[in-house]
Each structure stands twice: as structure tokens, then as C-alpha cells.
Amino acid sequence: MEENSEIWREFYEKALSRSHSQHTELAVRLNESSTQVAVDCGCGTGSDIEYLEQKGYQVHGFDINPDAVAICRDRFGSKTLVEICHSSFEYYEYPKAGIVLANSSLFFADPSKFQKIWGSIESCIEIGGVFSGDFMGVEDSWASNYRSPTAPLTESQVRSLFARFEVIRFTERNEQAKTSLGKMKHWHTFSVVAVKRMQ
Template identity: 40%
Template sequence: MIQSDYYAASREAAVYPHLRQAVELVAIDAGNIAVDVGCGAGRNTRFLLERGFVVHAYDNNPEALEYVRDLADKPQLFTACSSFETFDYPQAALITASSCLFFCRPEHFAEAWRRIVQALRPGGIFCGHFMGPMDSWVQLERRDLSVHDRAQTEQLFDSFELLDLYEHNQPGKTLLGRSKHWHTYSVLARKTA
């Protein structure tokens, strides 16, 4: 029930500003293929489809993909039930990973990130979030989260032009209204190599 409530709430949430910017920044010669990493209920998938992208959306939870079914009649949408480290990424002009990569288990993060970087075409845009060490979920000593401090986050983008890195480090609420301390980095970057 909690998972269903989360998906319903996430569908109605606003698209992150970095994704809105990313759509405007994609180079014309990079193509129109986008990947929605950990697509959840499909908020970003819908946004990308509306902007003319061919979207490859995946999530490791079959329940999440049920929420994307109403978009299934779109020939420019491809969905899959997959994990971060096993998804077969197409060559893409834009890859978005909104509030999901920190749920990649630490032992799989390097492979997942390698696949993402390899799939993004030169001139392509990445936007997404990384969890910082002061987040309350990290303080609970959860060992299933991938956590990066600012320097580690910046280091992930060695082959990119870092367009914006916004640190969010303050109390807030989850989509289900629960209080927590958020510490995340929102990144917007263009692949250069």
C-alpha cells in the first residue's frame, strides 16, 4: 500500500528543474533518444514523450511499470523491468536519473554508472540526483544506498562539462509527507568525451 501511495504521489509531482533544462540543452546532432532511469510511475517518461523523445524507461519494480501502462500505446516508448546494473542502455541523447541512483546497491554502482556514461552520446545531457552523507536515510546506517559526498559526485563527471551542481541539505518531507533530512546533489552535465 505504501509503495502504491508513493507512485500515485510521484505521478502528480512537478518535473525537476534540471530535467526541464536538459531537454532544452540536448544538441540537435545527439539525436532524440532518452532514457528514464528508475522511471517509477512515469512522470519524467510522460514529460519526455510530450517533448518528442523516443523514451526507454525502466524500473526494477513491476508495480511501477503498471503506472506507465497508460502510455503503452505510444510507439516511441520502450519499457523494461530491470536493475541499474543490468539494463541494456541504448545510445542516448539524454539520460535522466531523478531520485533513484542512490537506491542502487553500493556494490553495483560502479557498473551501473559505467553503463550510463557509456550509453550517453558525446554532446548528450545527463541530469539526476546523488545522495549525500548527511541525509537522514544514510544516518540510519542503511547499507543498501549509494552515497557520494560533493567531491565524489564531481569526480563521476570527469568526462563531462558540469553545467550545474545543486546541493540540497536541509529538512523536508518525502512525497508521502514524512519528515526527513534531505542531503542530495542535483546534477546537470553535458558529456564531452
Template identity: 45%
Template sequence: MNQQSDSWTPYYQKTLEKPHHPRTEKALGYAETNARRAIDCGCGTGADTYFLASQGFEVLAFDNTEEAIELCIKRFKHQPNVRISQASFESFDFPPTDLVIANASLFFADPQCFKQTWQKIENSLLPGGVFTGDFMGPNDSWADGMFARTCPLTKTEVLALFKQFEVLEFNERDETGQTVAGIQKQWHTYSVIAKKLA
């Protein structure tokens, strides 16, 4: 994410006590690997990281905002199976993993580097490993880049990313609604759970 940390403050305040995303738990149930490692991309305040660590995973969590990293370092300072780093999708070194979580974070990947970013994600997943995350569609209010640099994709472009996967769940949202911070906007997103083929 490339926003200044102060623009994320209301979001972080609202999500500090928020539980993990239900889709993260679903994705965990689909994984068919044994390494027990997960990567939480754009970890925010660490809700998904906390859940995965509680399930015995080694979790590598990263975010591009200093505020999120400071919050997570405090939250996970006594959990040796969690490693926190300040990084972007473009700079993070994706190691082999069972699970990649990218809930509402790939929206803010650099569109100029997205092909390489996705290749890194795909390459990091072990056969039978699972990706779960969201992509921004072209009808989203933020797709024009006025709020922040974003990486909108069409439905065809999103589905084309998963040639080496079995798509287990695919949901499109195209409607007006509020953000966690209470801002009204048009949402256009694609949410995916997919298992990498052996």
C-alpha cells in the same frame, strides 16, 4: 530501487498527477545531439517519460518495482515511442542515447556495483549528450540503509564522476524536509546537470 512495492504505494499515489521535473526540461535544452533518444532511470509513475515523449523523444524507461511498471504500461500503452521495462541499474542494458534522466533514483543503486553502473551510464551518452540526476549524500537520513539499500556519496566522489563532462549545474541540499509521501527526514542530495564532452 529495491523496496517492496507496497512501501512505494503512498509515493506513487501522490505522484500520479505530478508534472515532470523542471530539471528534465532544462537538461533537454542543453543537449547537442540529434538521435532523439532518452533513458528515464527509475521512472516511477512516468512524469518525465511523458514529457520527453511529448517532445518527440524515443524514451526507454525502467524501474525496479512491479507497481511502477504496471502503472507505466497502462499510461503509455498507446505511445509507440515509449518502451517500459522492469529492471535495476545493474541489469538494464544502456544503449547509445542523448539524455539520461536519473531523478531521485541513483539513491537506490547497488553500492557494490556503482562504479560499473556509472560507467554504463557514461558510455551510453553520445558526445554532447546530457545527464541529469540526483545523488545521495552521507548526511541523508536514508544513507544508513535502514529504509532501503542506498548508495551515498561524498561531494568529492560525485564531482569525480564527471571528468568527461562539462558540469552545467550543481546544487547541494542538506536540510530537514518532507518526502512526497509526507515523511519528515534529513535530505542530503547533490543534483547535477552535465554535458558529455565531445
């Protein structure tokens, strides 16, 4: 576990200089709900939280990694619109939200609890609200024998999650490329931006 925390620490140092996701901007533009509340699942160092807070959103961020939580609490401690929580997907209490982000975080959700986790995420999003996030594909090199459990899905499994949504953007990535720490791996991911149309 110690080796894991070293890797995450190095990752967060690099991530601090990263700007928010373009998909987060799109989510803000698409949000037709009257709810100015956003949830950032696996918030990391908070680049998307900063952007959402500047747009006037009340932002709830959570992460399972204590380093990420400490960084965000330090970064946003004076921001009354931001609440940071140390939690995992399955134990987090999701508030009603107009936007839910899960940027590269659902990869590491407990696979045995994935359906329950997705149910919680889906039901917290208001009608007209937006989900923006990434799912791990089955061909990803972290899909098996990774140092912690991962939750790989097929394309049809990912698409089936969005029966109550209008999918605005659906992108598959399937290529060899470097991680943010400079190591080569095979990436297989699905990135989705979708607007909730029915309960």
C-alpha cells in the same frame, strides 16, 4: 518486503499528479547530440517520460518496482515512442542516448555495483548528450540503516563522476524536510545537470 511495496504504492499514487522535472526541460534544451533518445532510470510513474515523448524523443524507461512498471505500461501502452522495462540499474541494457535521467533513483542503486552502473550510464550518453539526476549525500538520514541498501556519496565523489562532462548545474541540498508522504527526514542530495564532452 510487503511493507515496502505498500509504501511505494502510496508514493506512486501521490507521484501520478506530479509534473515533470524542470531539470528535464533543461536537459532537452542542452542536448547537442543528434540522438533523440532518452533513458529514464527509475522512471516511477512516468512524469518525465510524458514530457520527453511530447518533445519527440524515443523514451526508454525502467524501474525495479513492478507497480511503477505497470502504471507506466498502462499510461504509455499506446505510445510507439515509449518502451518500459522492469529492471534494475545493473542489469539494464542502456541504449545510446542523448539524455539520461536519474531523478532520485540512483539513491537506491546497489552500492557495491555503483561504479559499474555509472560506467554503463556514462558510456551510453553520446557526445553532446546530457545527464540529469540526483545523488544521495553522506549526511542523508537514508544513507545508513535504510530499509534497503543506498548509495551515498561525498561531494568530491560525485564531482569525480563528471570528468568527461561540462557541469551546467550542481546543487547541494542539506536540510530537514518532509518526504512526499509527509514524514520528516534529513535530506542531503546533490543534483547535477551535465553535458558530455568526451568519450
